[in-house]
Every structure is written in C-alpha cells, then in structure tokens.
Amino acid sequence: EVTLAEMTSAFSVFANQGLAFPMYLFERITDANGDVLEQTHPDAREVASPQACFQLLQMLKGVTQRGTGASAARLKLNIAGKTGTTNDFTDAWFLGMTPRYTIGVWVGNDKKTESLGKGMDGAHAALPIWIRIVEKMKDGGQLDPKEDFEPPPNVVFTAVDYDTGLKAIPGSPR
Numbered sequence: 001e002v003t004l005a006e007m008t009s010a011f012s013v014f015a016n017q018g019l020a021f022p023m024y025l026f027e028r029i030t031d032a033n034g035d036v037l038e039q040t041h042p043d044a045r046e047v048a049s050p051q052a053c054f055q056l057l058q059m060l061k062g063v064t065q066r067g068t069g070a071s072a073a074r075l076k077l078n079i080a081g082k083t084g085t086t087n088d089f090t091d092a093w094f095l096g097m098t099p100r101y102t103i104g105v106w107v108g109n110d111k112k113t114e115s116l117g118k119g120m121d122g123a124h125a126a127l128p129i130w131i132r133i134v135e136k137m138k139d140g141g142q143l144d145p146k147e148d149f150e151p152p153p154n155v156v157f158t159a160v161d162y163d164t165g166l167k168a169i170p171g172s173p174r
Helices: 004-015 050-066 070-075 122-139
Strands: 028-030 036-039 080-085 091-097 102-108
Touching: 004 050, 004 080, 004 091, 004 102, 050 070, 050 080, 050 091, 070 122, 080 122, 091 122, 102 122
Parallel strands: none
Antiparallel strands: 028 036, 080 091, 091 102
C-alpha cells in the first residue's frame, strides 16, 4: 500500500514531464513585512521520459473528459486524472492534475473495517471533493482556464479515428 501523499507525488511526475520532486509542506515562510524567513528549494530528478509522461497525461485527460472522472469536465479547465476504488469499497480516491497543481483526495477507513457503502467509488466519493477544491482555486484566480499541459519536444500529434483507434483518413467520420 501507499499513502495519498506518495500517490499524489507519483502522479505529479506526469504533469512535470518526467521530473520527480521531493514532497515538501511549505514553499516559503515570510514575516509580516513580506521578508522571506525560509524557503524550500526542491531538487528534481528525471525518472521518466517527458514524451512518455505526456502520452500518459493525454490518456488521463480522457478520464476527465469521457471516463470515470468526466464530471470534472464542468470545470472547463485542462485537467487530467484517475479515479480509484478498492474492491470492498473501503477506499476511494481521485488524483487530478492541472498544468500547475497535482491534487489527491482519499476517502476511506484506515483500518479497512468498514465499507464506504455500495457504489461509493472514486467518482462518487472522492471526485466531488476534488471538484470543490479546484472550484475554489479557480474562483480565487489560482487556475487559468487557458493554461494547458506543454508538449515536450519530439511529440507528434495526429488525428485518430475514434471508432477504430487507427490513424484517421480523409473519410473518417469521427
């Protein structure tokens, strides 16, 4: 098993183009005058290729557009994410990414002795909480609806036929 912090950190690698940053609790501490008293300077290390991470990110965008996390599409932001649930409904989670933030929400019972209830999966138990957090951030100006994930070098985009999964041809309907 892993903690929510560990999962959130792992998923942030996709949005960071393969760079892993150590977890930290604060970015900076300032005094009443705005003078910086302490600041975190995390060192990143490359753990995956930027191109592979971008491809995974595109798949995770699909989760929030037409998959189990599709209710997040109402935010009108460029987001990617993944729902998760244990078989016995004792844990439900959603890990979501914007181009700037990776946020994880977990709902469950640490002792795994009680179910959240039938049907209380990540989409129904954790994702609504994530959406409320991101709505507050959006309302507070921390998220820009125009900001999108930057493709790394050497990524080629091509149209794909939605029905076959093959490269689209001029006669492809979708």
